[in-house]
Amino acid sequence: MLMVTGGAGYIGAHVVRSLLRDGHEVVVLDDLSTGRPELVPDGVPLETGTVCDSAFVADVLDLYDVDSVVHLAGRKAVDESTARPGYYYRENVFGMLSILEAMVRTDVRSIVFSSSAAVYGTTDCERVTENSPTNPASPYGRTKLMCEWMLRDIAAAEGISWTALRYFNVAGAGEPSLADRGAHNLVPKVFQALDEGLPPTVYGDDYETPDGTCIRDYIHVADLADAHAAVVPTTRSARTAATYNVGRGHGASVLEVMRAVQRASGVCFDWRVGDRRAGDPARVVADAERMSRDLGWQARRDLDDIVSSAWQAWSGARPVAAVPGEEGDTIPVGT
Ligand SMILES: NC(=O)c1ccc[n+]([C@@H]2O[C@H](COP(=O)([O-])OP(=O)(O)OC[C@H]3O[C@@H](n4cnc5c(N)ncnc54)[C@H](O)[C@@H]3O)[C@@H](O)[C@H]2O)c1
Incomplete structure (x- = not known):
């Protein structure tokens, strides 16, 4: 049995579905702070509580005879992490320690961890590899890096097999009910x-990039979920100590994303240029070769797939108000 922490959240809900599709048995542990119980599929037990309660985690591991953990639970908002760093260190770093202690106590020796491209921070690499320097620009990124360090040290001492997945910019929806809200x-x-009914904000258009806006590597959440399905069996069956970038290896600027939204929605809207945000690197794009070489995993969906699936899911749930511009009149890319 696998335990997925954060399985009632946006990414976790997709990961649980990919694991079920591959024939795994799953129990979800989630405190429902941002997760929603209806995202947990029928037949999958949901244990409600915090990962910070190590005794509770150990009870769930014991009760379901868990032999492997996929740990996604945590806080993820960069801005909030700057305003409330203590909260982020407790939830993310202490939460990780609590899980590892529960695993050692119950003799569970395999874990896949949700890390983040935020561990790299500002970088001047065209594409970051897993060996690129880590220099996180936010408390959030530092919590993820600290979790990786703790995982590596405790796993080495306790004989735990582990894989850390550094997600790049996750978006899209595998099905309309699983939108990122x-x-x-x-x-x-x-x-x-x-x-x-407001123009979206572009945070800075004076970066040293072709159109002046930040470039990121967007990955479809369904591709990311499949990456978990690829690493769980290897992490579970053989002693593993691995870190993988999970991205597409293609950058898209903020303006390219705006135009993808125009294409997907058919809504012609203006955007507003605001100030740069502190700690926003100009460009962060994955070198995703290691995952492809070791596991044969590659992202299959492109930016239009990502944005159109996200739009379908979002607009199915909420009516769109009138926005500046004309409906049905998309602005072509390159204008
Ligand atoms: N969304 C992204 O672009 C992105 C990028 C990189 C990494 N990540 C990481 O992926 C993971 C999942 O992110 P998401 O986008 O699905 O966020 P989310 O907020 O939708 O999901 C997080 C889930 O964890 C649960 N949770 C939070 N704290 C908990 C705790 N202390 N105990 C038990 N459950 C708890 C929440 O209720 C929720 O169900 C996070 O660890 C996040 O840092 C996300």
Whole structure:
């Protein structure tokens, strides 16, 4: 049996479905702070509580005879992590320690951990490899890096097999009911602005990039979920100590994402250029070769797939208010 922490959240709900599809048995542990119980599929037990309670985690591991953990539970908003760093260190770093202690106590020796491209911070690499320097620019990124360090040290001492997946910018929806409702990331933020009838904000257009806006590597959440399905069997069956970038290896600027939203939605909208945000690197794009070489995993969906699936899911759930511009009149890319 696998235990998926954070399985009632946006990414976790997709991961649980990929694991079930591959024939795994799953129990979800989630405190429902941002997760929703209806995202847990029928037949999958949901244990409600915090990963920070190590005794509770150990009870769940024992009760379901768990032999492997996929740990996604945590806080993910960069801005909030700057405003409330203590909360982030407790939830993410202490939460990780609590899980590892529960695993050692119950003799569970395999874990896949949700890390983040935020561990790299500002970088001048064209594409970051797993060996590129880590220099996180936010408390959030530092919590993820600390979790990786703790995982490596405790796993080496206790004989735990582990894989850390450094997710790049996750967006899209595998099915309409699984939309990202968090509005912490660019794509849902744009949708939210459109819902409110406001022009979305571009944070800075004077970066040293071709169109002056930040470049990121967007990955479809269904591809990311499949990456988990690829690493779970290897992490579970053989002693593993591995870190993988999970991205597409292609960068898209903020303006390219805006135009993808226009294409997907058919809504012609203007955007507003705001100030740069502190700690936003100009460009962070994955070198995803290691995962492809070791496991044969590659992202299959492109930016239009990502944004159109996200739009279908979002607009199915919320009516879009009138926005500046004309409906049905998309602005072509390159203008
Ligand atoms: N969304 C992204 O672009 C992105 C990028 C990189 C890494 N990540 C990481 O992926 C993971 C999942 O992110 P998401 O986008 O699905 O976020 P989410 O907020 O939708 O999901 C997080 C889930 O964890 C649960 N949770 C939070 N704290 C908990 C705790 N202390 N105990 C038990 N459950 C708890 C929440 O209720 C929720 O169900 C996070 O660890 C995040 O840092 C996300």
